[in-house]
Amino acid sequence: xxxxxxxxxxxxxxxxxxxxxxxxxxxxxxxxxxxxxxxxxxxxxxxxxxxxxxxxxxxxxxxxxxxxxxxxxxxxxxxxxxxxxxxxxxxxxxxxxxxxxxxxxxxxxxxxxxxxxxxxxxxxxxxxxxxxxxxxxxxxxxxxxxxxxxxxxxxxxxxxxxxxxxxxxxxxxxxxxxxxxxxxxxxxxxxxxxxxxxxxxxxxxxxxxxxxxxxxxxxxxxxxxxxxxxxxxxxxx
Amino acid sequence: xxxxxxxxxxxxxxxxxxxxxxxxxxxxxxxxxxxxxxxxxxxxxxxxxxxxxxxxxxxxxxxxxxxxxxxxxxxxxxxxxxxxxxxxxxxxxxxxxxxxxxxxxxxxxxxxxxxxxxxxxxxxxxxxxxxxxxxxxxxxxxxxxxxxxxxxxxxxxxxxxxxxxxxxxxxxxxxxxxxxxxxxxxxxxxxxxxxxxxxxxxxxxxxxxxxxxxxxxxxxxxxxxxxxx
Numbered sequence: 001x002x003x004x005x006x007x008x009x010x011x012x013x014x015x016x017x018x019x020x021x022x023x024x025x026x027x028x029x030x031x032x033x034x035x036x037x038x039x040x041x042x043x044x045x046x047x048x049x050x051x052x053x054x055x056x057x058x059x060x061x062x063x064x065x066x067x068x069x070x071x072x073x074x075x076x077x078x079x080x081x082x083x084x085x086x087x088x089x090x091x092x093x094x095x096x097x098x099x100x101x102x103x104x105x106x107x108x109x110x111x112x113x114x115x116x117x118x119x120x121x122x123x124x125x126x127x128x129x130x131x132x133x134x135x136x137x138x139x140x141x142x143x144x145x146x147x148x149x150x151x152x153x154x155x156x157x158x159x160x161x162x163x164x165x166x167x168x169x170x171x172x173x174x175x176x177x178x179x180x181x182x183x184x185x186x187x188x189x190x191x192x193x194x195x196x197x198x199x200x201x202x203x204x205x206x207x208x209x210x211x212x213x214x215x216x217x218x219x220x221x222x223x224x225x226x227x228x229x230x231x232x233x234x235x236x237x
Numbered sequence: 238x239x240x241x242x243x244x245x246x247x248x249x250x251x252x253x254x255x256x257x258x259x260x261x262x263x264x265x266x267x268x269x270x271x272x273x274x275x276x277x278x279x280x281x282x283x284x285x286x287x288x289x290x291x292x293x294x295x296x297x298x299x300x301x302x303x304x305x306x307x308x309x310x311x312x313x314x315x316x317x318x319x320x321x322x323x324x325x326x327x328x329x330x331x332x333x334x335x336x337x338x339x340x341x342x343x344x345x346x347x348x349x350x351x352x353x354x355x356x357x358x359x360x361x362x363x364x365x366x367x368x369x370x371x372x373x374x375x376x377x378x379x380x381x382x383x384x385x386x387x388x389x390x391x392x393x394x395x396x397x398x399x400x401x402x403x404x405x406x407x408x409x410x411x412x413x414x415x416x417x418x419x420x421x422x423x424x425x426x427x428x429x430x431x432x433x434x435x436x437x438x439x440x441x442x443x444x445x446x447x448x449x450x451x452x453x454x455x456x457x458x459x460x461x462x463x464x465x466x
Contacts (some may be wrong), residue, residue: 069436070401070402070415082429211299
């Protein structure tokens, strides 16, 4: 166990600027897919909650397909599937993009994360109380203003508890990256395992690392929630 | 033909996936009931063990746990048989897969059941005892049927996640539908097509289970009054 740690701790944690550590790659995967997913999910959630079926139906199909199939299958489709198509690997730009394991992984993760986030945000938007919206309209706010000033600030806050769960599930999902040869924490653990045959220790260290990231995320989200949702707390007089 | 002779392989893989998902669901369901009982029990040791189980398992990614347990179970068993001077017992990978998935999702089911048990009004249970029912009878006739109504949405969610998690077993070498499609893709170089087919199969499974869950929810909500809006 000690030997294993001594030999492999740089690969798990440390980065010397040339070789990035498993931890750095895992966090990079998490941050990029969360940020990209969020940015795409907000407009899609507005479309999904809209009463116009031409807007909400296509978004429903997207979230249904991406939430109804395993992320692993989506990753395989993007990583091995798309590149095997003739017009992709013969096209310079597309070929370059889809040859990189990192690009494919991030694309699959972001699309998947976006689908889940869209449904969470759309649910919160739909639950906005009609009084708030009517009051905004009575003040003569334009449609965009109602969204940017009233609906979105309140809906995104109310979505925080389920969204924080989703972020943790996304962290769990990043472990799939090693199947596409991206060197994240789990890849390091696998290498350590095949070199030393200390299965439990090698994967156990990875498990402990992931658990600490989860606990840090839970702590951070709890702080954000107490700040952002303070106005929803029952008030004592 | 569209599947270039790989139809039977895909079908066998789909069957393997469904078997694995259903058996793991059964294991996780039972483990979830036991876990919820432990977490709610007045015995402090039991409730601590239950809390540790759900916290640890839910904090670690399922794929990491799967690799950890899948290989470790065999190693531990070898150590045990070595110590007792017995021959090595090889665990069937399918059984190991069911145990691993059941153990992981048991933690998620524990939380679902715990919440559902707490949602059943206390008076119902007290009334059962007042009628002179034994505690097993209170569980089977009063607590369980009412608990299921509160637990069903959570069970449905967990089931959908579990079905999708079975795709990971191809990584540890089981011949599920994903593995079948990858093999077919390798042989024919039609990766894109066969992966799409896999996606469609999973989508069909989730759609069918959505419908089934909807019916179950109706069944368990008999006699619940809702205000008409």
